[in-house]
Amino acid sequence: MFKNFIAGEWLDGARVSRNINPSDTRDLVGEYAQADAAQARLAVASAEAAFPAWSMSTPQQRFDILDAVGSEILARRTEIGDLLAREEGKTLPEAVGEVTRAGHIFKFFAGEALRPGGELLPSVRPGVGVEITREALGVIAIITPWNFPIAIPAWKIAPALAYGNCVVFKPADLVPGSAWALAEILSRSGLPQGVFNLVMGRGSEVGTVLLEDARVSAVTFTGSVGTGQKVAAACVARMAKFQLEMGGKNPLIVLDDADLDVAVNCAVQSGFYSTGQRCTASSRVIVSEGLQQRFVAAMVEKMKALKVGNARQIGIDIGPVVDQTQLNQDLDYVRIAQQEGASLAFGGEALAENEQGQPGFYLRPALITETSPEMRINREEVFGPVVSVQTARDYEHALALANDTPFGLAAGIVTRSLKHATHFKRHSQAGMVMVNLPTAGVDYHVPFGGRKGSSYGSREQGRYAAEFYTVVKTAYTLP
Numbered sequence: 001m002f003k004n005f006i007a008g009e010w011l012d013g014a015r016v017s018r019n020i021n022p023s024d025t026r027d028l029v030g031e032y033a034q035a036d037a038a039q040a041r042l043a044v045a046s047a048e049a050a051f052p053a054w055s056m057s058t059p060q061q062r063f064d065i066l067d068a069v070g071s072e073i074l075a076r077r078t079e080i081g082d083l084l085a086r087e088e089g090k091t092l093p094e095a096v097g098e099v100t101r102a103g104h105i106f107k108f109f110a111g112e113a114l115r116p117g118g119e120l121l122p123s124v125r126p127g128v129g130v131e132i133t134r135e136a137l138g139v140i141a142i143i144t145p146w147n148f149p150i151a152i153p154a155w156k157i158a159p160a161l162a163y164g165n166c167v168v169f170k171p172a173d174l175v176p177g178s179a180w181a182l183a184e185i186l187s188r189s190g191l192p193q194g195v196f197n198l199v200m201g202r203g204s205e206v207g208t209v210l211l212e213d214a215r216v217s218a219v220t221f222t223g224s225v226g227t228g229q230k231v232a233a234a235c236v237a238r239m240a241k242f243q244l245e246m247g248g249k250n251p252l253i254v255l256d257d258a259d260l261d262v263a264v265n266c267a268v269q270s271g272f273y274s275t276g277q278r279c280t281a282s283s284r285v286i287v288s289e290g291l292q293q294r295f296v297a298a299m300v301e302k303m304k305a306l307k308v309g310n311a312r313q314i315g316i317d318i319g320p321v322v323d324q325t326q327l328n329q330d331l332d333y334v335r336i337a338q339q340e341g342a343s344l345a346f347g348g349e350a351l352a353e354n355e356q357g358q359p360g361f362y363l364r365p366a367l368i369t370e371t372s373p374e375m376r377i378n379r380e381e382v383f384g385p386v387v388s389v390q391t392a393r394d395y396e397h398a399l400a401l402a403n404d405t406p407f408g409l410a411a412g413i414v415t416r417s418l419k420h421a422t423h424f425k426r427h428s429q430a431g432m433v434m435v436n437l438p439t440a441g442v443d444y445h446v447p448f449g450g451r452k453g454s455s456y457g458s459r460e461q462g463r464y465a466a467e468f469y470t471v472v473k474t475a476y477t478l479p
Ligand SMILES: NC(=O)C1=CN([C@@H]2O[C@H](COP(=O)(O)OP(=O)(O)OC[C@H]3O[C@@H](n4cnc5c(N)ncnc54)[C@H](OP(=O)(O)O)[C@@H]3O)[C@@H](O)[C@H]2O)C=CC1
Pocket: 143, 144, 145, 146, 147, 170, 171, 172, 173, 174, 201, 202, 203, 204, 206, 207, 208, 211, 222, 223, 224, 225, 226, 227, 228, 230, 245, 246, 247, 248, 278, 279, 326, 381, 382, 383
């Protein structure tokens, strides 16, 4: 039994959740304690008690701890990557890559702890000095989704601690294993008791406490739009700071002058890898008329060669969908698209088992053509290996189609035209824009986030994370 970490102790939960391997549903990854509301409140209390001392800890102390955590994650990347692949279903190379990213994130924010910002200015009044500093907020609640079970926790926990906050971390109930492994490393890192707390459990119970408890100063959330709206409403009601990263319906434009191989690689990589379960996935490909037929034919050829199977097996390109609910959602969207008049050019069928006969949530990646902008497949996030194709008359039409979405997380263009690439970077209504690169798979040292319905609040990652995890103070002195 894997326990919760509250007030410096490992505690049994009120219930137990079973973590099942989506590549082979006979395989139980482990049993994990589920905290109840009382334990969530205990975690908040312990974080609150630890805050005065931790917020005054030295940059050196924070650096040493975060740097050592990063080193251990990197040293154990293969082992933790295997656990991640086993519980979430992304392929082993993708999972090891995610763990590596988590290690680098801790090291990046270790460095940031040594670079506190601040300004010293003369006042407009004679003899008065003005200091602008950043201070820690207090207790931060961190609520994360299942699709990046260690990288997303890392890019929230590391800055929270680096800037002097205390943390109550609630990972997704579906994939507690990688989160637990990270918490176990943090539990031995030298953090004072109560600075970091892990409360695995249900969003409806543990999550609700974290949103409503007045001792929680800020909530950082990644997940679905529906839950994001609940987080926002609860935080506004009690004036807590919050930050939301939610869905995407990310476009990838392919212009007539594109290198076809680059275009297909970008579309396959960001549409289907990680089983399409990324908020940055290119789920809409917008191709200009002259290249449309060749692009679809080349995509189908590439997709025929993709190996769908056990995430931990060498040579597999696409692991399983995370669970039956998500698989049903993916299949529903493939069906709805066809009912609305689109064509299924390739894939889209569930496979009850892989080539080894292991039962899992397998889905052959789907390419849907002859779609139009108003179809649900072009408006709603599927969160699976399902890509739609729209045809554009020219660049201007493609740009209009790309921006015609309630979301605005990432957007890409494949072109040899500097003019169009430059125009697109300026006029895309997305937070992250890629030229001749996949929309998914971003750097860890630069800002991450979107516009419109995709994100709310300040950016995550890189130096920009300081905006959320600190509060600015302006001090005036007349010596
Ligand atoms: N843009 C993105 O990065 C992501 C988007 N998604 C989208 O969300 C869909 C569902 O994924 P899922 O992970 O279940 O997303 P959710 O939004 O349901 O869950 C995200 C996190 O919020 C928690 N939570 C759920 N309800 C509440 C609540 N009332 N109060 C506080 N916390 C709560 C969840 O806990 P628990 O695990 O117990 O439910 C989980 O830890 C996907 O199909 C996809 O469309 C998902 C992941 C990432």
